[in-house]
Amino acid sequence: MTEVSVHHLDQLDAEAYAALLRRSETDLSGFIDKVKPIIEAVRTEGDAALARFGREFDGATGLQADGLKATEAEFDAAFDAVDAEVIEAIRFGIDNIRTFHDEQKPEPMWLREIRPGAYAGDRFTPIQSVALYVPRGKGSFPSVTMMTSVPAVVAGVPNLAIFTPPSPEGGVDAATLVAARLAGVETVYKVGGAQAVAAAAYGSQTIKPALKIVGPGSPWVVAAKRLLSGVIDPGLPAGPSEAIIFADDSVDGGLAALDLLIEAEHGPDSSAYLVTHSQRVADEALAALPAHLARMTEYRAGFARTVLSGRHGGIIVTPSLQASYDFINAYAPEHLELLSTDPFAHLGQITEAAEILMGPYTPVTIGNFCLGPNAVLPTSRGARTFGPLSVSDFVKRSSIGYVTAGAYPELAHQAGVLARYEGFSSHENAVSDLRTPYLTKG
Known part of the structure; x- marks a missing residue:
């Protein structure tokens, strides 16, 4: 039997629970x-x-x-x-x-008429x-x-x-x-x-x-x-690879074990957990792992064994579905598989994951190589504030504003009130009567 770390979530104290959330690059x-x-x-x-x-x-x-x-x-x-x-x-x-x-x-640029004659928008370059x-x-x-x-x-x-x-x-x-x-x-x-x-x-x-x-x-x-x-x-x-394979009681634990090894084989600094509230799924996964490992190259199997027996991998048995959701959201994984015959039933409970791959026909492998969504993803709980690499990571946004002569008086008045309140005299002067002669010239 392959040594695999098994954690029963309801038996862990706060410190042990927090330890499961750490990644290899947490402390640099x-x-x-x-x-x-x-x-x-x-x-x-x-x-x-x-x-x-x-x-x-x-x-x-x-x-x-x-x-x-x-x-x-x-x-x-x-x-x-x-x-x-x-x-x-x-x-x-x-x-x-x-x-x-x-x-x-x-779109390269959009403009909206905020007030009659006053336009604002964004330009992307x-x-x-x-x-x-x-x-x-x-x-x-x-x-x-x-x-x-x-x-x-x-x-x-x-x-x-x-x-x-x-x-x-x-x-x-x-x-x-x-x-x-x-x-x-x-x-x-x-x-x-x-x-x-x-x-x-x-x-x-x-x-x-x-x-x-x-x-x-x-x-x-x-x-x-x-x-x-x-x-x-x-x-x-984006640091070392990490994944959570969530499995409910509608799937075979052997399938969960197969997918658990995907990110675990990247290297000894990877993180990989099977999270399930089903003891049957956990037992089936444990039983299937030796055969799955035997079908890997020894080089990659060595990495997977290190991960699954160490501090950043293994099987987590939770006391309930809600506890599974809570752990996943606290972990905020890079890759998340929802292994279920009805993955959409679980999707609404997940708010913190960079990539969510749903159902038994969508293993991380397909996401990594050819499905289309980007597989360069935030790690180490970065999914709480970052998303996958995208086109937006390669463009910058400029705000665009354009005020016509007809719209100017109302906006100038309101801006002047706030400038005066905040104590910025030059701000206020720029929209005061001092501007009027310059606008009427020519």
Whole structure:
């Protein structure tokens, strides 16, 4: 029997309950001090530091300062290196992701007549430069390339660059290059980790600085984003993977166990819980896990065992459906599956989840790769205030106001009253009779 942490919610005190809500990156104190010198080295040394860290941290022994950017020849070679079936799956995913995100694109501008002759509205314009972070440490992620690149291209960001850790040979994962080109991004840097965030923030001899960086990453990346938040917009908080598989008593626990392993296999710093009020489902899941683990690669099964037996994973048995809902909302997961023959019966009870995948035919796998909604999601309870990556993350909003001569007197009077009350004399003067001669000239 595989060792799995099992928690009975009604038997936990407040401290133990709170411990279940923590993620691996909740406490970054062990990373902050280590990341500071990396950031400073990139700021002062540029490409030389980036190449050195690539050799040191990523084992890219041949990486040199003049080879940080993927060449056109490397892009071309990637299409020969990747199986046609994989390329077709990437095309399929990009098509669905683009269709979904096209629906999110706002109108360039709207104006509404607030009062007769007075208009107000919004104008949306793309952010001028964004860095897209694609992790690699425990695998290759062309899917993350798709999820970050497509909404950025749909939004019309003119300057996009992908940052991804180099391979031991000093190259870039071929499928990542394929996904980048098919999505519409041709600039890819062989830079990962905290040094990538620093490079995006400060630039280097090769790399142009960006205004914003988006994409998931390790605690090293999260720590660097936090330290550099005054230099570059760090985007939504996207750290190590996490998921809750909610199962009611209408499904087989073996299915819940199968899906519990999806995010648990990402790495030892992932978080994955099965939450159920059904002891039968919990028992069936426990019984099914060994067989499911045996069908995984040992590399991934090792990560899953670590997660499910540790402090950030396992099975949570709740005393009631309401207790399950309450825990899910307190946890605010990145990924949430509602495993039920009637998932809509539960949907209205969930207010805090970044992604909600409903029913037995919608596992996290499909959401991660090809359904269309973005799979770059807020982690570590970020779903309480953030949503999934979207077109809106790549545009900025400007308020527009236009007051005609006929509408001006009423608005000027009301604004002047408030300006006088708040004690701003210049505000008041600007809408007083002092303005009238200027308006009537010419």
